[in-house]
Amino acid sequence: MFNVIRKALLEYVDVPESEITPETNVISDLNMNSYDFISLIGKLESELGIEIPERDLRQLDTVGSIDEYIRGKMKL
Amino acid sequence: MIFTLCGSFNDKKEQHETAKRLLSYALYRETGMVYEQQKIKKNDWGKPYVSAFPQVFYSVTHCSGAVAVGIAPCRIGVDAENIRGFSEAVAKRVCSDKEFRYIANSTDRNRAFFRLWTLKESYIKALGVGFSFPMREANFEIDEKLNVKTSLCGCRFRLIENKHGLIIAACIMSDDDSVGSFMLCDTAHTEI
Numbered sequence: 001m002f003n004v005i006r007k008a009l010l011e012y013v014d015v016p017e018s019e020i021t022p023e024t025n026v027i028s029d030l031n032m033n034s035y036d037f038i039s040l041i042g043k044l045e046s047e048l049g050i051e052i053p054e055r056d057l058r059q060l061d062t063v064g065s066i067d068e069y070i071r072g073k074m075k076l
Numbered sequence: 077m078i079f080t081l082c083g084s085f086n087d088k089k090e091q092h093e094t095a096k097r098l099l100s101y102a103l104y105r106e107t108g109m110v111y112e113q114q115k116i117k118k119n120d121w122g123k124p125y126v127s128a129f130p131q132v133f134y135s136v137t138h139c140s141g142a143v144a145v146g147i148a149p150c151r152i153g154v155d156a157e158n159i160r161g162f163s164e165a166v167a168k169r170v171c172s173d174k175e176f177r178y179i180a181n182s183t184d185r186n187r188a189f190f191r192l193w194t195l196k197e198s199y200i201k202a203l204g205v206g207f208s209f210p211m212r213e214a215n216f217e218i219d220e221k222l223n224v225k226t227s228l229c230g231c232r233f234r235l236i237e238n239k240h241g242l243i244i245a246a247c248i249m250s251d252d253d254s255v256g257s258f259m260l261c262d263t264a265h266t267e268i
Contacts, residue, residue, distance in 0.1 A: 039163050055208055
């Protein structure tokens with residue numbers, strides 16, 4: 001799952017793949033803006049067939065937290 | 077006052093640094109505060125504020141070619157975006173049916189979407205609640221002169237665009253018309 005998220009992220013940010021780790025904060029470390037972040041969430045929703053409600057977005061600040069959240073959603 | 081600065085800063089790091097300098101300039105000009113000497117705290121949703129000046133509200137935004145800073149004695153949110161191709165999935169997530177029709181009926185659908193997006197984002201930034209607010213619940217109507225109508229109470233909105241595809245929206249949570257006017261800066265005169 002981590003690699004799926006990292007691949008999706010690389011469509012929005014211009015950083016070397018190796019710099020994206022579970023600890024990477026998508027806003028402060030990758031300088032993603034709100035629009036790109038919501039686009040990323042939409043992309044993950046459609047690719048993985050899940051729904052991520054607004055109330056859960058606040059907890060998705062690092063790549064690792066997104067990974068953990070999606071694993072929980074998909075019961076992986 | 078909303079300070080806006082256009083330039084050739086395309087790199088995100090440069091935009092961030094320029095925005096920080098503009099914030100420092102704007103805070104000093106509006107309040108006499110020396111930003112670099114202040115202790116910055118964050119609210120529960122991560123919105124920063126100057127702990128010694130809790131009555132001074134500010135909002136910072138940047139995009140390719142522009143940075144903007146809003147300073148006010150009330151809650152304020154500012155958002156800047158470059159007009160570009162928008163994602164239908166994002167539009168479905170954040171727009172009401174009526175707003176979706178506004179986009180669909182526009183001759184420039186990308187522009188229509190980013191007008192709505194920046195207005196919604198400015199509102200959320202003024203509230204200071206981050207992504208947790210359902211954007212679809214903040215509804216807007218925009219006329220051809222960029223006047224903004226909304227059902228949201230206790231706030232006013234301003235929207236400006238330039239010919240280079242830049243849109244800046246501001247949400248001012250005050251009825252005072254004198255708060256929240258735009259000031260276009262240039263690096264030669266603002267000494268940032």
